[in-house]
Amino acid sequence: MINILTTALHFIGITIFSAALGLFFMGIARKIVARIQKRYGPPIYQPYLDVIKLFGKKAITHGFIFDFGTIMAFGGVIATLFFVPLGAWTLYSLNGTVVLIIYLLAIASLGMAMGTVGSGNPQASIGISRALTQMLGYELPYLVILFGLIYKYQTSSVFGLAQAQAGGIMNWNLFTYPVATVLAFVILIGMTGKKPFDAMIAPSEIGSGPVVESGGKYLGMMMLQKSITIIVELALFVNLFLGGADNILSFSIKMLIVWILATMVGSLFPRFKIEEGVKFFWKWPLIIAIIQVLFIIY
Amino acid sequence: MRNEKEVIELIEKNLSPLETEEKRAQNISVKFGPEDTIQALSFLKSKGYKQLSTISCVDWIDDNEFELVYHLYSYDDFINISVKTRIDREKAKFVTLKEVWPVAEFYERDIHDFFGVEFEGNDDLEELILENWNDIPPMRKDFDTRKFVNDEYEWRDYDGQKHTD
Amino acid sequence: MKEKFKRGKWKEFLDWAQNKSLSMLHYCTGCGAIELPPTMTSRYDMSRFGIGQAATPRQADLLLVTGYLSTKTLRRIIYTYEQMQEPKFVVGFGSCTINGGMYWDSYNTIKQLDKYLPVELYIAGCMPRPEAILDGFLELKQKIDSGEAKGYEEYEENIEFYHKNQEEVLGEVQRTQ
Numbered sequence: 001m002i003n004i005l006t007t008a009l010h011f012i013g014i015t016i017f018s019a020a021l022g023l024f025f026m027g028i029a030r031k032i033v034a035r036i037q038k039r040y041g042p043p044i045y046q047p048y049l050d051v052i053k054l055f056g057k058k059a060i061t062h063g064f065i066f067d068f069g070t071i072m073a074f075g076g077v078i079a080t081l082f083f084v085p086l087g088a089w090t091l092y093s094l095n096g097t098v099v100l101i102i103y104l105l106a107i108a109s110l111g112m113a114m115g116t117v118g119s120g121n122p123q124a125s126i127g128i129s130r131a132l133t134q135m136l137g138y139e140l141p142y143l144v145i146l147f148g149l150i151y152k153y154q155t156s157s158v159f160g161l162a163q164a165q166a167g168g169i170m171n172w173n174l175f176t177y178p179v180a181t182v183l184a185f186v187i188l189i190g191m192t193g194k195k196p197f198d199a200m201i202a203p204s205e206i207g208s209g210p211v212v213e214s215g216g217k218y219l220g221m222m223m224l225q226k227s228i229t230i231i232v233e234l235a236l237f238v239n240l241f242l243g244g245a246d247n248i249l250s251f252s253i254k255m256l257i258v259w260i261l262a263t264m265v266g267s268l269f270p271r272f273k274i275e276e277g278v279k280f281f282w283k284w285p286l287i288i289a290i291i292q293v294l295f296i297i298y
Numbered sequence: 299m300r301n302e303k304e305v306i307e308l309i310e311k312n313l314s315p316l317e318t319e320e321k322r323a324q325n326i327s328v329k330f331g332p333e334d335t336i337q338a339l340s341f342l343k344s345k346g347y348k349q350l351s352t353i354s355c356v357d358w359i360d361d362n363e364f365e366l367v368y369h370l371y372s373y374d375d376f377i378n379i380s381v382k383t384r385i386d387r388e389k390a391k392f393v394t395l396k397e398v399w400p401v402a403e404f405y406e407r408d409i410h411d412f413f414g415v416e417f418e419g420n421d422d423l424e425e426l427i428l429e430n431w432n433d434i435p436p437m438r439k440d441f442d443t444r445k446f447v448n449d450e451y452e453w454r455d456y457d458g459q460k461h462t463d
Numbered sequence: 464m465k466e467k468f469k470r471g472k473w474k475e476f477l478d479w480a481q482n483k484s485l486s487m488l489h490y491c492t493g494c495g496a497i498e499l500p501p502t503m504t505s506r507y508d509m510s511r512f513g514i515g516q517a518a519t520p521r522q523a524d525l526l527l528v529t530g531y532l533s534t535k536t537l538r539r540i541i542y543t544y545e546q547m548q549e550p551k552f553v554v555g556f557g558s559c560t561i562n563g564g565m566y567w568d569s570y571n572t573i574k575q576l577d578k579y580l581p582v583e584l585y586i587a588g589c590m591p592r593p594e595a596i597l598d599g600f601l602e603l604k605q606k607i608d609s610g611e612a613k614g615y616e617e618y619e620e621n622i623e624f625y626h627k628n629q630e631e632v633l634g635e636v637q638r639t640q
Contacts, residue, residue, distance in 0.1 A: 030510075034508075034510065037504075037505055038505050039504075039505040039506075039508040039510075039511075040508055040511045041508075041510055041511060042510050042511055042513055042515075043511075043513075046483075046484065046513060049480055049483045049484045049513065050484045050515075052477075052480040053477075053480045053481050053483070053484045056477040056480060056481065057524075057548050057549065057550065058548050058549045059548055060548065203516075203518045204518070207518045207519045208518040208519065208522070211522070212518070212519050212521070213519075213521055214521065214522070215521035215522050215547075215548040216548045219522055427535075428535075428571070429534060429535050429538070429633075429634075430534075430633070430634035430635075436570050436571075441570075443568055443569065443570050444568050446570050447567070447568050447569070447570060447574075450570075450632075451563075451573070451574045451575075451632075452574070452575070452578075453562065453563075453574065453575075454561065454562045454574075454575055454577075
């Protein structure tokens, strides 16, 4: 009984911590982009105020499927969170593998797709079909790199891959396989939806994509979902290529450095069309990844 | 590439204009009777004046006539030609130019909306810019816009003093 | 005279959060919208006050009516205003929304925005400069924080007055539900 209670408290604690950290990262990203554009930006705690304001507004609903889709998107990403080790907090990650996380990340997008079917707006369906197409694009080179790493270290759990890089800085995958790390960084920019791969959000073109009909509480939930998604993807990158960490503080600092670099790269580009984005991922990153994996195997 | 005098000679030789004038550099104005206009426009289109820039309408209320002006432009000669005709103001009817230039359908719809000119052959003459308008066509010179505004709308009350006139 | 009832603590907290983060719908109706891009970009930065941009009416709190409104646009703006979620605010820009402005003798523009939508604040000028716009926004934020910005409630209460004025000028407005 006490076991169940402590596990439940663990769940809630990790969710709240990830949401708060994710919103903090989003605030830092806005400040960095503002400084690059030579202006002062909003204060760093601005996303917290946005979320509080959004939960205080009234919202209208478009039916049961719309509500259910929003909850499924939010719940799916929380479920993914429990399989990713954050520093020394390994909740269920000893039971799960990398492939599990990759396909759990797809549940969030499917939840949003259900929500857009419920809302009935054609711009939302264009947005979500672009998001799913882009996921098809970037997962292919990512999985090739992952299979290379799994072959090398003979284990496929994320925690095991992080442990296998222990023993000093030079053991990190960043220094043993630098090409794979750079490729995974480019794919990270595609995963988090930064420019040049943000055709799925596209504010002026399709009215911000899948969240076009959400207002008030639904938009607040979508914002929290986005912040937790950022944490999951960054944690995956740090665990696989930067050696994990022993405590949550150094883990957060590593995630922060990767996030700052991704934001700085992402603020320079215009937007790709969706066909160009997928073609990009299937051309040079795929070829380089295959060469790298052959290099690992032989 | 022709210059303006050659274009005027070309028009006077093949068609029968009432009046031609070279207004300034790259700008010519030609006047026809209402029966010859469509034929003149087709002839000019075949001679390289492919772009119909717009169709405008002028209200000569003292002569009791409307004047339709067709603005053409050529990319070979770089000359603008304004082709003018006059039609009657009471029964404002003219033939459509839809078969020669398909885009003329919208310009004629605009003129029908604002001046009340009927175009035979163009059966799509609904409102383009106005909505739910049930007064006389507003660009005619006998439409008193200040009287209309003072009747329809109210002015803001600044402590008893309203906007006058 | 409407008596001011006391706001509860929760509503005060929500008003404070609302004034710190406004999202503006970028709907440019008239010629005044030319002063919005300088206000939003690097020189007179608007986002440091917490005011961001919203892409659709469902995500927005603030509707800016920048300039004159022809009757054709007024119909669409009423649809847009009724799509926004509460609490929502309308700000009138320029002198065309106050008393007709430069186009006071036109047969097609409306003269007083106040009769068709509940307006919180007018910003005077033809066109107001970005400094004036920022000054107006700061006053709007203060008004929201103290709880006086209740335009959306007035729209609900006096809805027959607004509907009557709208239908007088537009002929007939299609209402949902």
